[in-house]
Amino acid sequence: MEASTTVNKMLAGNKIFVPTYQRAYSWDTEFDKSKTQKHVNVFLSDLEDYYKSSAATPYYFGHFLFEEKSESHFGVIDGQQRLTTIVIFLSALFSKLKTIRPLTEDEEVLFENMIKRKSNYIFSTVDYDNQLFKDYVVEQTKKNKNALETESARRIVNAFDFFSKALSDKDEKYLLKMLKTVSEASCTTHPVKNESEAIQMFIFQNNRGKKPSNLEIIKAQFMFNVHLYGGEEKDSLIEEIKNRFEKIYKSISSIEYKIDEDDVLIYTLRVHFNSLWESNAIDKINKLLSESNPIPFIKSFTNSLAESFEHLTTFFGEDERENIEIHSLITLGGFAIAIPFVIKAYTFGLQTKEICKICSAMESLVLRHRLIGTRAELTSRINDVYQKFTTEQPDIKPIVDRIEWMKNVSNDSWWWAYWNRSEFEKSIQGGMHHSTAKFLLWKYENYLENQGKNGYSLTRFDSIESPELEHIAPQTPTNGEPIATGYCEYDEEFRNQYIDCLGNYLLLSKSHNCSVGNKPFSDKRSSYNHLGQQREIQKMTAESEIWNKEKISLRKDKIVKFILENF
Numbered sequence: 001m002e003a004s005t006t007v008n009k010m011l012a013g014n015k016i017f018v019p020t021y022q023r024a025y026s027w028d029t030e031f032d033k034s035k036t037q038k039h040v041n042v043f044l045s046d047l048e049d050y051y052k053s054s055a056a057t058p059y060y061f062g063h064f065l066f067e068e069k070s071e072s073h074f075g076v077i078d079g080q081q082r083l084t085t086i087v088i089f090l091s092a093l094f095s096k097l098k099t100i101r102p103l104t105e106d107e108e109v110l111f112e113n114m115i116k117r118k119s120n121y122i123f124s125t126v127d128y129d130n131q132l133f134k135d136y137v138v139e140q141t142k143k144n145k146n147a148l149e150t151e152s153a154r155r156i157v158n159a160f161d162f163f164s165k166a167l168s169d170k171d172e173k174y175l176l177k178m179l180k181t182v183s184e185a186s187c188t189t190h191p192v193k194n195e196s197e198a199i200q201m202f203i204f205q206n207n208r209g210k211k212p213s214n215l216e217i218i219k220a221q222f223m224f225n226v227h228l229y230g231g232e233e234k235d236s237l238i239e240e241i242k243n244r245f246e247k248i249y250k251s252i253s254s255i256e257y258k259i260d261e262d263d264v265l266i267y268t269l270r271v272h273f274n275s276l277w278e279s280n281a282i283d284k285i286n287k288l289l290s291e292s293n294p295i296p297f298i299k300s301f302t303n304s305l306a307e308s309f310e311h312l313t314t315f316f317g318e319d320e321r322e323n324i325e326i327h328s329l330i331t332l333g334g335f336a337i338a339i340p341f342v343i344k345a346y347t348f349g350l351q352t353k354e355i356c357k358i359c360s361a362m363e364s365l366v367l368r369h370r371l372i373g374t375r376a377e378l379t380s381r382i383n384d385v386y387q388k389f390t391t392e393q394p395d396i397k398p399i400v401d402r403i404e405w406m407k408n409v410s411n412d413s414w415w416w417a418y419w420n421r422s423e424f425e426k427s428i429q430g431g432m433h434h435s436t437a438k439f440l441l442w443k444y445e446n447y448l449e450n451q452g453k454n455g456y457s458l459t460r461f462d463s464i465e466s467p468e469l470e471h472i473a474p475q476t477p478t479n480g481e482p483i484a485t486g487y488c489e490y491d492e493e494f495r496n497q498y499i500d501c502l503g504n505y506l507l508l509s510k511s512h513n514c515s516v517g518n519k520p521f522s523d524k525r526s527s528y529n530h531l532g533q534q535r536e537i538q539k540m541t542a543e544s545e546i547w548n549k550e551k552i553s554l555r556k557d558k559i560v561k562f563i564l565e566n567f
Helices: 007-011 039-053 080-100 105-114 127-138 151-167 172-183 195-204 214-229 231-255 261-272 281-289 295-316 318-322 324-332 339-347 352-372 379-388 397-408 421-427 434-450 492-497 510-516 521-527 532-540 549-566
Strands: 004-006 015-017 060-070 073-078 186-192 467-471 505-509
Touching: 004 007, 007 105, 007 172, 007 186, 039 080, 039 151, 039 172, 060 080, 073 080, 080 105, 080 127, 080 151, 080 172, 105 172, 127 151, 127 231, 151 231, 214 231, 214 261, 214 281, 214 295, 231 295, 261 281, 261 295, 261 339, 281 295, 295 318, 295 339, 318 324, 324 352, 324 434, 339 352, 339 379, 352 397, 352 421, 352 434, 379 397, 397 421, 421 549, 434 467, 434 505, 434 532, 434 549, 467 510, 505 510, 505 532, 510 521, 532 549
Parallel strands: 015 073, 060 186
Antiparallel strands: 004 186, 060 073, 467 505
């Protein structure tokens, strides 16, 4: 492999693969052409800018770092996102060109050099996505998109579909120019046989695409330190780290749309060192790696990382689907304070019902913290019960008891009283962020539906079609005549105290919300026949189809009472 080459020459005659301990495909796609921030969109727009410029010099695709496994067999260490996208784009391009006419002999050679020669695939992505890559991108055997197991697989499909759509109306001249641009694009390569050298270069090399995450940097630092200090154990330790990170990246592909991998790194740090105060992973780990023998720490922390990702895959996957308490906390969001407790609970082998109790207690605390808006930090209030939550004492009662005490402590205990009942009650009287209001109305909906029913299955938030927050009395009255359309006078008090409050908020699907807009109340009321709270409004206004201050106050009081009793 030449140091200065072209994309065609770099790929031709070689087999290039993404090692399983590397992250999977991570470039996102935006299908709205007015937005070009996503990496896949930028990839295409850069090529088209070059196409329009008639530049005399070849297009430049940057630097690629490879680990040479054997002759013509290379693992891509740096540049794999760009290389994966190049192959996806070329596959879409060849596919479109074949719909216009058969490939020429020279084009067949390019296809065989860069995509597939007989039954040999030139490029392979990580193992768990590779069959999908072959089927969807190279062979173009369509798959059920809903059955894709990983986020990286969805990204591969999205990128191919995006390029296919972008090329669908292009003529032969455009396609041939693009094929020439990409195949003859210049690039530089650095194949190394020494894995230690490859890892060290990865740590210091700037990536033209998506910057490495802290987790990727730490993985590379771990492997480099093992090469330096592993001694006779070096090969087995490297293999262990690779295996653990293969599992970690599989987990990331399953849960990354719900939690950030660098956040999991921080949570693992807090579990590993048993302190909620841990916050800077890079600094902490670099300090530990500078010690005389970092190998024991590398082994133990890599294991902790793998366990954290494994537990969170269960938490955000099967357990979230089957347990409304977990689903509820995840729906609320802002759960960073809770996750180290959750990881510990799984590590200690606690039953799911115990984990659900932790989630319910934490949900109440997170909700209060968000609504009250205090700057007081939570960490110092619960770090002691966190530290006492250990393998020797895996009892969740002290955690739940602490949170209940914080919720009910008197105002005299000023240092603790930020989240008590009186402060919480004050915080839910007026307007609030719409996502929080939707969450509370979803909980209220389940409360209404569950009244007088035994064995009722609670409605999941994600079962509501595109949930939105409706103002029953619209923010802008119809034609400026509120009384004639079923609302009271929009005086200063009404605008300041009633328009934006829980009594005037209603949870609707997006389609329902769009259909009612700021119509007269009678029209809105007749459509309120889907959810329990909609029917509740119908009953409240059965005698008089008017939505005014009195009705809003009555409804707000009912919702506030529910919130105070349940959170």
